[in-house]
């Protein structure tokens with residue numbers, strides 16, 4: 166534990182004097198704002214609105230453009246300043262038909278879905294013998310050319326964890342497996358879905374092929390179907406599968422970031438950036454991933470805005486095209502790297518309760534970190550000892566020197582829903598959603614209004 170300040174010091178820190186550098190800034194009572202946010206309705210209203218009025222919003226498509234227009238209207242009507250779209254171009258992949266089946270020795274249908282950037286099978290599908298690899302390392306060890314004409318099947322042992330840490334490691338099966346199988350001559354690849362549920366819902370997600378490697382058809386099997394295929398393989402007879410996938414690359418299209426601001430009172434201070442992503446995968450309505458995140462950060466910023474002008478500008482980034490390669494985060498970084506960012510964070514891990522806070526605040530800003538820890542503790546949030554990375558869409562800004570703020574959400578059931586048709590509004594727990602808003606409200610009130618220097622290396626920025 167990092168913040169073992171005595172109770173009296175925490176109380177004194179919470180009652181910090183008004184900002185030194187910003188006479189016009191209204192003193193923000195973080196504890197009162199936090200408690201009021203436990204009654205929040207706005208985060209739900211935004212999440213419900215995006216998922217109902219837009220639905221699935223694959224990056225670079227017309228429906229994502231519609232989501233941006235919806236967002237500009239919404240953020241403008243809420244009273245934010247400088248609401249705008251910052252467009253950028255990106256390559257777009259769209260799903261086609263998708264079917265799979267075991268042909269021999271026990272014919273039956275398998276539930277699967279194409280991975281983003283998957284190649285297509287011939288129009289009539291393809292049939293091949295299954296080459297089974299229990300892990301990605303087993304596929305890596307397969308000799309070059311040994312998969313000629315075969316369908317590689319890679320499994321893994323992803324498990325349920327509170328912090329989602331299993332995703333980084335086992336997610337490589339999806340991210341790297343198809344490229345590897347293609348290089349070894351496979352006709353196609355199927356993987357066990359990167360997920361933790363037991364439903365016949367396959368989990369999509371992006372994969373990538375190296376320059377010069379021809380994309381092969383690549384699909385994720387629903388977890389019960391992957392387990393079924395493993396049982397069939399264990400009978401020891403050759404197993405043949407049929408696969409039909411007809412996705413296609415449609416070329417360069419426009420996506421964009423939606424930005425809105427709460428202008429700060431101190432022109433010498435920097436920006437506090439809070440992000441989510443507006444695009445979603447195409448199978449569900451992207452409630453958990455990530456309409457809820459957009460609802461949470463906007464509701465928190467609105468509460469701080471309504472309470473009085475903060476010292477630092479709070480900038481909301483509803484990023485486009487995160488799922489398919491963090492194109493929005495990259496475009497934001499290119500456009501705004503020259504501006505001074507004092508802190509950056511993102512809400513993009515569902516809508517279940519926040520359990521840990523970690524920051525990258527400077528050593529000299531430890532009183533700010535202590536105020537933050539004290540304000541979040543009543544919500545059941547403990548200060549961790551790690552350093553914040555900030556989240557996918559703000560990671561580049563954090564790597565460039567802005568302190569990250571991580572409010573870690575409980576990911577225990579996140580990978581039951583992630584990138585499946587089951588990522589829908591009914592999965593959002595409204596009580597936990599409000600706890601998220603309360604935590605971000607207190608965080609923005611404290612960080613955006615802190616009189617202290619909070620950057621690690623102010624001279625470098």
Ligand SMILES: [Zn+2]
Nearest residue numbers: 442454455513
């Ligand atoms: Zn996401």
